[in-house]
Amino acid sequence: xxxxxxxxxxxxxxxxxxxxxxxxxxxxxxxxxxxxxxxxxxxxxxxxxxxxxxxxxxxxxxxxxxxxxxxxxxxxxxxxxxxxxxxxxxxxxxxxxxxxxxxxxxxxxxxxxxxxxxxxxxxxxxxxxxxxxxxxxxxxxxxxxxxxxxxxxxxxxxxxxxxxxxxxxxxxxxxxxxxxxxxxxxxxxxxxxxxxxxxxxxxxxxxxxxxxxxxxxxxxxxxxxxxxxxxxxxxxxxxxxxxxxxxxxxxxxxxxxxx
Ligand SMILES: Nc1ncnc2c1ncn2[C@@H]1O[C@H](COP(=O)(O)OP(=O)(O)O)[C@@H](O)[C@H]1O
Ligand SMILES: CC(C)(COP(=O)(O)O)[C@@H](O)C(=O)NCCC(=O)O
Numbered sequence: 089x090x091x092x093x094x095x096x097x098x099x100x101x102x103x104x105x106x107x108x109x110x111x112x113x114x115x116x117x118x119x120x121x122x123x124x125x126x127x128x129x130x131x132x133x134x135x136x137x138x139x140x141x142x143x144x145x146x147x148x149x150x151x152x153x154x155x156x157x158x159x160x161x162x163x164x165x166x167x168x169x170x171x172x173x174x175x176x177x178x179x180x181x182x183x184x185x186x187x188x189x190x191x192x193x194x195x196x197x198x199x200x201x202x203x204x205x206x207x208x209x210x211x212x213x214x215x216x217x218x219x220x221x222x223x224x225x226x227x228x229x230x231x232x233x234x235x236x237x238x239x240x241x242x243x244x245x246x247x248x249x250x251x252x253x254x255x256x257x258x259x260x261x262x263x264x265x266x267x268x269x270x271x272x273x274x275x276x277x278x279x280x281x282x283x284x285x286x287x288x289x290x291x292x293x294x295x296x297x298x299x300x301x302x303x304x305x306x307x308x309x310x311x312x313x314x315x316x317x318x319x320x321x322x323x324x325x326x327x328x329x330x331x332x333x334x335x336x337x338x339x340x341x342x343x344x345x346x347x
Contacts, residue, residue: 090133091338092161094140095330096149097192098216100307101126104331105133106338111328116148117216127155138163139338141195141330144216166337168194174340177201179223179231189233190219192330197223197233199332200303204324205229208297210290211329214306216241218282220289224296234296239285242308245278263315282312287319305329 091106096116104111112129114122138156142149142165149165156163168189172179179201183189193213200211201223209223221236240248250258261271263279286302293300303326304313310325317323 089137090135091137091139092130092133092135093331093334093338094138094142094152095192095195095328095334096140096142096145096152097330098144100215101148102328102331103130104328105135106335109328109331109335111331116145123151130155131159135161137161137338139334140165141191141334143190143192165191166195166334167191172198172337172340174336177205177229177231179233181233182235183233193219193221193236194233195333195337196305196329197221197333198336199329199334200326201231202336203326203329203332204301204303207301208293208299210286210293210300210302211236212286212289212302212304212306212309213329214241214282214304214308214312216244218242218285218306218308220286222289222293222296222300224293234293237285237289239281241306242278242282242311245281246274249274279312279315283315283319286316290320303329 093104095102099115099117101114101116102111114126138161153163168181168186168191170181170186179198181189196211196213200209208225211221213219218239218241219236222234224232224234226232246258246260250256259271261275263276264272267273267276302320302323304323305327313325
């Protein structure tokens, strides 16, 4: 049986199947012309089940759901939970209201712990937004999603700056220790803001566990990663954690604690 896994974010839709985890990416923001080709590709796979995570584009999610119904595919948009449990791990969601946590952040946390077990993790996703989440290892197989930070991602920072100050050009230059041109000043400000956000969170995570592992993902990760590597030698770029989390939940369905 083919299970289709879908991660619908604010800019991009990533998908794969349970048997073939190689992800495909479609940038959906400001576009609708991709649906026909995408649906044709999905039809060719003849999935019987769809497991997704959606935090954006309700019209697109609705259209996809209708398409799944039209073809008799069983679908689930997986929401955050108070606790995820499978044969190897238990992850507790410490958000004040666990259901208010972004489904992508929760599913990515499950993917992160599944991919890098045995460690306290700082999971950084630099996409439309940058999210920096701490997952503390409590004991063998037992973890807590302690909480995290949300800030604009690099592209949104640039947009916010140039929307708010129209006299600034929206050109992104390169990082410089002492920028002497506007485009470099903007690039350096944005990169340093992203790096600072991660380092502050890492400091706080290190109070809970002295040796956290940083996992970095997202479409904008490549822009910032070179500037983080100097400060954090043990940095792993690990994309598609949401899809990995969905895979873990799809496999665990029936045995997980869905609260
Ligand atoms: N070709 C591209 N198209 C769109 N965004 C891109 C592209 N390459 C890099 N990016 C960056 O990736 C971000 C989107 O990352 P992604 O992880 O897909 O986000 P989301 O999960 O929010 O959909 C954009 O805001 C932009 O900064
Ligand atoms: C913070 C987010 C907008 C990130 O979305 P992304 O940039 O990954 O598309 C998303 O996780 C979300 O809508 N969260 C709900 C609020 C929360 O997590 O507290």
